[in-house]
Amino acid sequence: MRPTFLFFALILLCINIGFAQDAKKDEDAFFIRKIYDQALTDGQSYKWLTHLTTGIGGRLAGSPQAAAAVEYTKQMLDTLGLDTVWLQPCMAPHWIRGEKEQVRIVNSNKMGTVELDALALGNSVGTGKYGITAEVIEVRSLDELEKLGRAKVEGKIVFFNRPMDPTQIRTFRAYGGAVDQRGVGPSRAGKLGAVAALVRSMTTRHDDVPHTGGTFYEEGTTKIPGVAISTNAANLLSRLLEEEPVRVFVRTTCKMFEPKLTYNVIGEIKGSEKPDEIIVVGGHLDSWDVGQGAHDDGSGCVQSMDVMYHLKQLNYRPKRTIRCVLFMNEENGLAGGRAYADESNKKGEFHMAAIESDSGGFSPRGFSADAEAEVFNEKYRKATSWLPLLEPYGLHFSKGGSGADISPLKSQKGLLFGLRPDSQRYFDYHHTHIDKIDAVNQRELELGAAAMTSLIYLLDKYGL
Amino acid sequence: MRPTFLFFALILLCINIGFAQDAKKDEDAFFIRKIYDQALTDGQSYKWLTHLTTGIGGRLAGSPQAAAAVEYTKQMLDTLGLDTVWLQPCMAPHWIRGEKEQVRIVNSNKMGTVELDALALGNSVGTGKYGITAEVIEVRSLDELEKLGRAKVEGKIVFFNRPMDPTQIRTFRAYGGAVDQRGVGPSRAGKLGAVAALVRSMTTRHDDVPHTGGTFYEEGTTKIPGVAISTNAANLLSRLLEEEPVRVFVRTTCKMFEPKLTYNVIGEIKGSEKPDEIIVVGGHLDSWDVGQGAHDDGSGCVQSMDVMYHLKQLNYRPKRTIRCVLFMNEENGLAGGRAYADESNKKGEFHMAAIESDSGGFSPRGFSADAEAEVFNEKYRKATSWLPLLEPYGLHFSKGGSGADISPLKSQKGLLFGLRPDSQRYFDYHHTHIDKIDAVNQRELELGAAAMTSLIYLLDKYGL
Numbered sequence: 018m019r020p021t022f023l024f025f026a027l028i029l030l031c032i033n034i035g036f037a038q039d040a041k042k043d044e045d046a047f048f049i050r051k052i053y054d055q056a057l058t059d060g061q062s063y064k065w066l067t068h069l070t071t072g073i074g075g076r077l078a079g080s081p082q083a084a085a086a087v088e089y090t091k092q093m094l095d096t097l098g099l100d101t102v103w104l105q106p107c108m109a110p111h112w113i114r115g116e117k118e119q120v121r122i123v124n125s126n127k128m129g130t131v132e133l134d135a136l137a138l139g140n141s142v143g144t145g146k147y148g149i150t151a152e153v154i155e156v157r158s159l160d161e162l163e164k165l166g167r168a169k170v171e172g173k174i175v176f177f178n179r180p181m182d183p184t185q186i187r188t189f190r191a192y193g194g195a196v197d198q199r200g201v202g203p204s205r206a207g208k209l210g211a212v213a214a215l216v217r218s219m220t221t222r223h224d225d226v227p228h229t230g231g232t233f234y235e236e237g238t239t240k241i242p243g244v245a246i247s248t249n250a251a252n253l254l255s256r257l258l259e260e261e262p263v264r265v266f267v268r269t270t271c272k273m274f275e276p277k278l279t280y281n282v283i284g285e286i287k288g289s290e291k292p293d294e295i296i297v298v299g300g301h302l303d304s305w306d307v308g309q310g311a312h313d314d315g316s317g318c319v320q321s322m323d324v325m326y327h328l329k330q331l332n333y334r335p336k337r338t339i340r341c342v343l344f345m346n347e348e349n350g351l352a353g354g355r356a357y358a359d360e361s362n363k364k365g366e367f368h369m370a371a372i373e374s375d376s377g378g379f380s381p382r383g384f385s386a387d388a389e390a391e392v393f394n395e396k397y398r399k400a401t402s403w404l405p406l407l408e409p410y411g412l413h414f415s416k417g418g419s420g421a422d423i424s425p426l427k428s429q430k431g432l433l434f435g436l437r438p439d440s441q442r443y444f445d446y447h448h449t450h451i452d453k454i455d456a457v458n459q460r461e462l463e464l465g466a467a468a469m470t471s472l473i474y475l476l477d478k479y480g481l
Numbered sequence: 482m483r484p485t486f487l488f489f490a491l492i493l494l495c496i497n498i499g500f501a502q503d504a505k506k507d508e509d510a511f512f513i514r515k516i517y518d519q520a521l522t523d524g525q526s527y528k529w530l531t532h533l534t535t536g537i538g539g540r541l542a543g544s545p546q547a548a549a550a551v552e553y554t555k556q557m558l559d560t561l562g563l564d565t566v567w568l569q570p571c572m573a574p575h576w577i578r579g580e581k582e583q584v585r586i587v588n589s590n591k592m593g594t595v596e597l598d599a600l601a602l603g604n605s606v607g608t609g610k611y612g613i614t615a616e617v618i619e620v621r622s623l624d625e626l627e628k629l630g631r632a633k634v635e636g637k638i639v640f641f642n643r644p645m646d647p648t649q650i651r652t653f654r655a656y657g658g659a660v661d662q663r664g665v666g667p668s669r670a671g672k673l674g675a676v677a678a679l680v681r682s683m684t685t686r687h688d689d690v691p692h693t694g695g696t697f698y699e700e701g702t703t704k705i706p707g708v709a710i711s712t713n714a715a716n717l718l719s720r721l722l723e724e725e726p727v728r729v730f731v732r733t734t735c736k737m738f739e740p741k742l743t744y745n746v747i748g749e750i751k752g753s754e755k756p757d758e759i760i761v762v763g764g765h766l767d768s769w770d771v772g773q774g775a776h777d778d779g780s781g782c783v784q785s786m787d788v789m790y791h792l793k794q795l796n797y798r799p800k801r802t803i804r805c806v807l808f809m810n811e812e813n814g815l816a817g818g819r820a821y822a823d824e825s826n827k828k829g830e831f832h833m834a835a836i837e838s839d840s841g842g843f844s845p846r847g848f849s850a851d852a853e854a855e856v857f858n859e860k861y862r863k864a865t866s867w868l869p870l871l872e873p874y875g876l877h878f879s880k881g882g883s884g885a886d887i888s889p890l891k892s893q894k895g896l897l898f899g900l901r902p903d904s905q906r907y908f909d910y911h912h913t914h915i916d917k918i919d920a921v922n923q924r925e926l927e928l929g930a931a932a933m934t935s936l937i938y939l940l941d942k943y944g945l
Contacts (some may be wrong), residue, residue, distance in 0.1 A: 054648045184518045186874055186928075223774065223922065379904045380844070382875065410650055411846065439844045441901060441924045460905045464650075 037391035045406050049471045055327050056467035063459040064318035070454040078346035079111030079277035083187035086302050087280045089342050094284035098329050104280040107356035111277040113142055115270030123266050133226045133250035137269040138232040139245035139349045150270030151212050155258050159205055171210030174265055177202045178251050185193035185219040187242035187441040192322040203243030204234045213242045213267050217251040220444045225249050228448045229305050231349045242269050281353045282343040290336040296369035296476050297340045298324045298469055301347035301422055308452035316378030318343045335477045358425035370476045372434040373420025374467050378462040380437035385417035387433045396432040396481045403475045432481055509870050513935045519791050520931035526783035527923040534918040535771035541770040542810035543575030543741035550766050551744045554807050554814030558748035560795050568744040571760050571820035573810035575741040576604055578770055579734030587730050597714035598689045601733040602696040602707035603813045615676050616786030617721050621670055635674030638729055640879040641666045642715050647685040652904040668698045677706045677731050684908045689713050692912045695813045706733050745817045746807040754800035760940050761804045761835035762788045762933055765811035766884050772916035781843025782807045787930035799941045808886035822889035835939045836883025836898040836933050842926040843902035849881035851897045860896040860945045867939045896945055
């Protein structure tokens, strides 16, 4: 064989590989375009979300609404022609808010008695039926509380008032920088002898809308009532505290009951070639009891269901096993996420990837990705190699957390993604009575489902 | 000088240049961070927009509300400490909608009489006080209309019913693909002897909200009334037309009056080093008469005003002249944009760059850029070299149109930008009675002002 021939043969080979790669890329671009066409003309998510929100409503784990949501979403998944749909039992905390919260400034010199918009924090104990009245002491951080010490805190109502930082471009960072006050503030205050805790609502808005959310008592601490007040109420209380000592009356009748049997809802398409490599897409089915849990996280659930619907409508037969998981009890315990990972680990399953949508049904801007350090770089590099296929749809990748429900799967050493929609409006609605269907835009919701379907297509086709 | 010394000297020089460039980049990153901090903690735009929308309302050129908007925004600009604030006169069409539109299907066999949600198109003639009743003929395009010809069109009401394509990711492309029906549909139908035209509303939503918008009569055509009907109404009418001939009654009393003297509102900071290189930031002050013109384009106006406010608050002294221009009559004539460019050309001014915000006050995703072909590439390359400074804020560049008001400046051979916010929700509200302040999110609005301020800082500092 003459070298010249070899040379030309090599050139031809290269050209062929080039063509094959281009053809593959074209095929992918074409299929993703089909996914978006399908999602934007035949999406079911908005219809499902309408029922989940206006038909069922707030769905706190253990509530009749949560049971209705389990039944409804299972019924809907049953219609999609998946290989298997099942319920996975778990025991979740059962907390009930009780009567409408009362929080008021009493007999101040400047303003007399002032009602404050408030919501008890989830998991909180109640005040007892006659409520609690005590002097308020304001702090901006857990550290500041510790420094005050028992002498200054005992017998008081501690008021945690550090705002979310409005200059953060991603509002979740602002949330992350403030939410310790809600999560463990009451517990820490109780440890120092406080009688109750007020927490500034987790939002950058200045309005009258109180935001609930989970609070958690650390072991061995005295449980004291925790209550969120609106940012306007927090600002008013803080201003008044600059002028004079302030006493506040708090009354909540919330209570934790015995854990309840409840369920994750799961639908699966079995992989045709590598059924043991599992890709999960999911959101959480429970929500807070106030409002309708439309963005948090009805959106993530119906988008995940729509991923399965779109794959079936497009006659896509996955190589790997694709599962839609609607997790229970993300808001006040994570029982569903833990039960799912526990059973999966027991069975020796391998989750090659998981995607969670739990940042609202807003216009998608990409995915964050997370994994065990030892496997992250290689897998992330592979995922980001698909960027040219996703950028035309406004999608980018970033490093960062995925989602609370899928995070227990991290030890299986797959790549975990969080759908990252535009975050500007999320904390207007988060954990409030205004998180309703009318805050969700159908196209934005459908684009999120399309984004996740597209990523799942690439994950399934190429692996990690 | 020994070569070795020269070699080291060169190396040192390179390192120094490297450091200097890094320092410059750090300085820019720092200043842009300051702009965002300022914009997200001290933005005035939402407050101004609240007055412009709930205090003044819809502001069609020639209306008392438009005059109020001119006065209000001039007063606000007067408070900012700019070098000059002035009104620039222009003559704008003066069109009045008149009484509430009536459009109904009359005496159909299947459905009897059905009211259709409708709005007269801007600039349209009225039907006369007794209205018009005629048989409806549906077309999907101007071409289809031409093919039907006078024989089939004469005496009929032409119904333009091509929907906006929901599979477009950028909704403005879907709008661009359908809006010819509204813009010249009635004119073309009139030319073929039609007695009126109905136009499907420009939105991908299926709802009862009619969307108005400008229609323009080509020279020498018989002017016939043009009316938009809601997408639900359009779908119903289309379904009925499949079953039977349909007659529709249309009554509008809208009318074009003599042009009115009105104004662009302009505020300027004179450049300290290159005052003859002008950078404009603007939006249009007029809006349709229905709704409050919140997204279209109150948002663009108050964002542009906020750019000036932020520059002043940050004590930024521009090298080049920065002008905020609130244009009049974008919606139904572009008199303001033309008057501004005409005067500028007469004075021999050079607009190095202009930015228009007229795509709603939604979360910004970047800028589109446009220029005369001969200068585009070099200027676009320079602008996109700033991308690393803007990407942390979710901003990207794309090629494409800028804004109607600044487009007449293109012949001055500067670079024209359009602020590109997320477009998913824009056509839910565009030209409707629901384009109100409650559809605008304060943070999203402020981020748009921050994005434009940042780009103006870079344009001013580095030129093009």
